[in-house]
Amino acid sequence: MTDAISASGLVKTFGPTRALDGLDLTVRTGEVHGFLGPNGAGKSTTIRVLLGLLRADGGETRLLGGDPWRDAAALHRRLAHVPGDVSLWPTLTGGEVIDLLGRLRGGLDTTRRDELLERFELDPRKKSRTYSKGNRQKVALVAALSSDVELLLLDEPTSGLDPLMEAVFQDCVNEERARGRTVLLSSHVLAEVEALCDRVSIIRAGRTVETGTLAELRHLTRTSISADLAAPPRGLAGLPGVHDLHVDGGRVRLEVDTDHLDAVLRRLVDSGVRSLTSRPPTLEELFLRHYEHERVGAR
Amino acid sequence: MRGGTLGTAALLRLALRLDRVRLAVWVLAIAGITVGGASSVAELYGTPESRAQLAAGVGGNPAYRAMVGPPFGLGEIGGVVAWRVGFFAALLVAVMSVLLVVRHTRAEEQAGRVELVCAGVVGRRAPLAAGLLLLLGANAVIGLLCALGLLGLGLGAAGASALGLAVAGTGCVFGAVAGLTAQLTENARTASGAASCVLAAAYLLRAVGDSSEATWLSWLSPLGWAQQVRSFADERWEVLALPLVATLVVSAAAFALAARRDVGAGLLPTRPGRASAGGSLRGPLGLAWRLQRGSLVGWTAGAALGGAAVGSVAGGIGDLVADSPQTVRLLEQLGGVGGLVDSYLALATGVLGIVASAYAVQAALRLRVEETDLRAEPVLATGVTRTSWITSHLLPAFGGSALLLTAAGLCAGLVHGIAGGDVAGQLPRVLAGALVQVPGAWFVGGLAVLLFGAVPRLTALAWAALTAFLVIGQLGALLQLPEWLVELSPFTHLPRVPGNEVTAAPLLWVTGIAAVLVVAGVWTFRRRDVG
Numbered sequence: 134m135t136d137a138i139s140a141s142g143l144v145k146t147f148g149p150t151r152a153l154d155g156l157d158l159t160v161r162t163g164e165v166h167g168f169l170g171p172n173g174a175g176k177s178t179t180i181r182v183l184l185g186l187l188r189a190d191g192g193e194t195r196l197l198g199g200d201p202w203r204d205a206a207a208l209h210r211r212l213a214h215v216p217g218d219v220s221l222w223p224t225l226t227g228g229e230v231i232d233l234l235g236r237l238r239g240g241l242d243t244t245r246r247d248e249l250l251e252r253f254e255l256d257p258r259k260k261s262r263t264y265s266k267g268n269r270q271k272v273a274l275v276a277a278l279s280s281d282v283e284l285l286l287l288d289e290p291t292s293g294l295d296p297l298m299e300a301v302f303q304d305c306v307n308e309e310r311a312r313g314r315t316v317l318l319s320s321h322v323l324a325e326v327e328a329l330c331d332r333v334s335i336i337r338a339g340r341t342v343e344t345g346t347l348a349e350l351r352h353l354t355r356t357s358i359s360a361d362l363a364a365p366p367r368g369l370a371g372l373p374g375v376h377d378l379h380v381d382g383g384r385v386r387l388e389v390d391t392d393h394l395d396a397v398l399r400r401l402v403d404s405g406v407r408s409l410t411s412r413p414p415t416l417e418e419l420f421l422r423h424y425e426h427e428r429v430g431a432r
Numbered sequence: 433m434r435g436g437t438l439g440t441a442a443l444l445r446l447a448l449r450l451d452r453v454r455l456a457v458w459v460l461a462i463a464g465i466t467v468g469g470a471s472s473v474a475e476l477y478g479t480p481e482s483r484a485q486l487a488a489g490v491g492g493n494p495a496y497r498a499m500v501g502p503p504f505g506l507g508e509i510g511g512v513v514a515w516r517v518g519f520f521a522a523l524l525v526a527v528m529s530v531l532l533v534v535r536h537t538r539a540e541e542q543a544g545r546v547e548l549v550c551a552g553v554v555g556r557r558a559p560l561a562a563g564l565l566l567l568l569g570a571n572a573v574i575g576l577l578c579a580l581g582l583l584g585l586g587l588g589a590a591g592a593s594a595l596g597l598a599v600a601g602t603g604c605v606f607g608a609v610a611g612l613t614a615q616l617t618e619n620a621r622t623a624s625g626a627a628s629c630v631l632a633a634a635y636l637l638r639a640v641g642d643s644s645e646a647t648w649l650s651w652l653s654p655l656g657w658a659q660q661v662r663s664f665a666d667e668r669w670e671v672l673a674l675p676l677v678a679t680l681v682v683s684a685a686a687f688a689l690a691a692r693r694d695v696g697a698g699l700l701p702t703r704p705g706r707a708s709a710g711g712s713l714r715g716p717l718g719l720a721w722r723l724q725r726g727s728l729v730g731w732t733a734g735a736a737l738g739g740a741a742v743g744s745v746a747g748g749i750g751d752l753v754a755d756s757p758q759t760v761r762l763l764e765q766l767g768g769v770g771g772l773v774d775s776y777l778a779l780a781t782g783v784l785g786i787v788a789s790a791y792a793v794q795a796a797l798r799l800r801v802e803e804t805d806l807r808a809e810p811v812l813a814t815g816v817t818r819t820s821w822i823t824s825h826l827l828p829a830f831g832g833s834a835l836l837l838t839a840a841g842l843c844a845g846l847v848h849g850i851a852g853g854d855v856a857g858q859l860p861r862v863l864a865g866a867l868v869q870v871p872g873a874w875f876v877g878g879l880a881v882l883l884f885g886a887v888p889r890l891t892a893l894a895w896a897a898l899t900a901f902l903v904i905g906q907l908g909a910l911l912q913l914p915e916w917l918v919e920l921s922p923f924t925h926l927p928r929v930p931g932n933e934v935t936a937a938p939l940l941w942v943t944g945i946a947a948v949l950v951v952a953g954v955w956t957f958r959r960r961d962v963g
């Protein structure tokens with residue numbers, strides 16, 4: 134078996150809205166795959182199609198070697214899903230929900246469950262209605278991570294977690310990778326995907342715009358730098374990969390293609406760096422860059 | 433600002449916008465049924481002779497007193513209208529008011545929308561204030577439309593105003609009760625359930641009070657007040673003070689509670705529960721049972737109580753009739769006291785059938801609640817197939833409605849049998865009367881399942897259908913509805929038991945159609961998008 138998920142040309146419309154518009158996605162078995170896109174790009178819709186909850190209007194989908202619509206229940210025993218909007222039964226406790234979901238999937242590892250409860254600092258005795266969004270997400274995460282499955286479909290699982298819990302989550306995903314499980318992790322935060330994923334698919338408006346390893350996508354990324362220098366810099370403007378350069382005495386602001394970061398930093402150091410801040414590109418900047426890239430390429 | 437009512441106007445405008453179609457339908461339907469019913473009454477009982485006949489016949493029938501209340505002033509058309517139509521309008525307006533207030537207070541809060549609004553410049557009591565103002569407005573419009581309609585039919589101004597006020601007042605009382613239960617509980621369904629229990633209790637108190645010597649019981653019931661106003665029969669205006677005071681007192685209590693609790697929380701505290709799931713919470717049926725059992729127990733207890741009340745009233749009918757020699761003579765011609773009691777029991781078990789149908793619809797539509805609250809998705813993303821998920825909720829819905837009617841029939845039969853000293857004879861007859869209603873409840877439940885599968889956005893039509901069946905059954909003859917329309921209701925076809933033979937054919941037919949509806953619902957659900 135090669136790919137855990139392969140989808141090509143997926144189309145899904147909701148009335149006048151074209152939520153998916155020819156989306157392609159390939160997730161190899163055993164990898165952690167980032168599924169990156171701004172809000173409304175179609176991430177959740179794609180995952181719902183993969184789960185057989187929505188029926189695609191067009192395109193081909195294979196999931197764990199089966200058809201997600203026809204073989205839904207059989208395939209679901211081999212995967213675990215954390216929805217983007219976790220809604221729980223208000224009168225059940227968190228612990229009951231975790232056990233129930235595990236049993237519905239065909240069993241869960243109680244030792245792992247207890248360990249995860251501790252690491253996520255979740256009280257399983259509380260009624261679900263008293264949980265915050267973050268705690269509801271933890272319930273779904275513990276249920277998914279303690280199930281014995283091949284594939285994890287995680288839809289923006291960290292959107293309600295605080296930074297400490299996000300670190301716990303990242304550790305957990307790395308453990309899953311080490312166990313050989315496949316993970317599809319949707320997110321609209323580039324940094325999270327960069328920290329965890331082997332490969333990334335970037336989607337926008339229901340279409341895949343880029344797929345590859347982060348190194349392969351590096352050409353798309355630019356770093357913003359602002360620095361306070363001892364002396365005005367020399368020769369920056371002539372360097373390849375430098376954009377939007379502003380020099381005001383010793384103050385410098387610029388953007389640089391990540392491939393050429395090294396040379397630029399060397400020049401800055403030559404002029405004596407007093408302070409320096411650098412910022413990775415946001416997803417939106419990445420998209421701007423992507424389209425600029427396409428325009429340039431088309432000429 | 434805390435605890436204030438700032439922003440009430442904005443919330444009220446929002447509520448009116450969100451609810452404009454639904455509210456307009458309710459208001460126009462209730463006013464239409466009332467005025468339409470009155471117009472039929474005017475036609476049917478236009479002559480003094482026909483009214484005298486009515487007063488001598490059904491007017492003296494304690495079964496009718498139990499079902500719809502005591503008649504006053506049947507000598508006038510208005511008196512017949514108030515008796516036959518007014519009570520029904522009061523009942524409908526009470527149901528509307530409960531749903532209306534819960535929808536705009538507790539349901540909104542549960543959905544988290546109040547939090548959104550409250551974080552703006554909205555006082556803590558504003559949602560309740562907006563809900564109650566809407567209640568007042570809706571009832572005022574219904575009362576006015578009814579009164580104007582009756583005036584238009586040429587009935588007296590005093591009686592028309594009294595009837596309009598009595599109907600509107602009943603709505604206000606039960607709406608205020610719903611406002612109170614919405615403050616006590618965290619869940620919209622529990623809130624409307626608790627308010628409905630108060631409504632059911634009011635109906636039972638009145639039924640027992642009106643058909644027995646203990647007439648004071650009727651004065652404990654807001655539904656009784658509406659009748660004691662005696663519209664068109666030398667109106668007793670002072671009785672209208674009762675709903676007014678009750679509405680004010682209950683609303684004040686709701687406001688006091690609203691200021692004291694956190695948004696989203698009820699006043700009744702919640703305890704910590706189990707850290708891990710017990711053995712019964714396994715598989716979709718275990719989950720559905722867990723979600724539905726509380727409501728089933730509540731409905732069954734209510735139905736059993738209702739059945740007991742039906743049985744106890746039945747015993748009293750014979751005694752009351754025996755007091756008046758003329759009625760006895762008239763009744764001998766109609767088949768004797770036994771026939772009268774039987775016809776009452778058949779009528780009452782028909783009402784129990786409607787109650788069981790309401791439960792079936794509510795329990796089946798739990799599917800839709802689970803779907804829209806995004807709790808179907810996590811279950812259907814596991815090894816549970818769509819068919820087994822839907823089935824898991826249909827078992828409590830369909831089994832539960834049968835259980836409900838069995839409990840009600842047993843209680844009615846036992847109480848009636850014990851009172852008459854003939855348990856062995858009466859119990860099977862009364863129980864059969866309740867059980868023949870089961871296919872009817874299944875039919876309505878099946879309709880809900882089909883709507884859920886085929887047009888999930890329109891599941892509320894199941895309630896509309898149930899209301900229509902209720903109107904057809906109670907007022908069909910009076911409204912002179914066309915034959916085909918009356919035949920659309922499954923309850924039209926069920927045998928009237930006791931008093932008639934139980935025939936299998938209609939029961940099998942209605943059950944068969946219910947099964948087809950369910951299968952079609954499951955079939956369409958398996959083919960559609962979830963969420």
Ligand SMILES: Nc1ncnc2c1ncn2[C@@H]1O[C@H](COP(=O)(O)OP(=O)(O)O)[C@@H](O)[C@H]1O
Binds near residue numbers: 151172179963
């Ligand atoms: N059930 C639905 N009905 C109508 N439109 C929908 C529905 N689900 C999603 N959409 C629309 O499809 C688009 C993609 O949504 P979604 O997949 O939720 O995006 P993401 O998860 O990437 O934020 C959005 O424009 C959204 O409004």
Ligand SMILES: [Mg+2]
Binds near residue numbers: 178
């Ligand atoms: Mg999403």
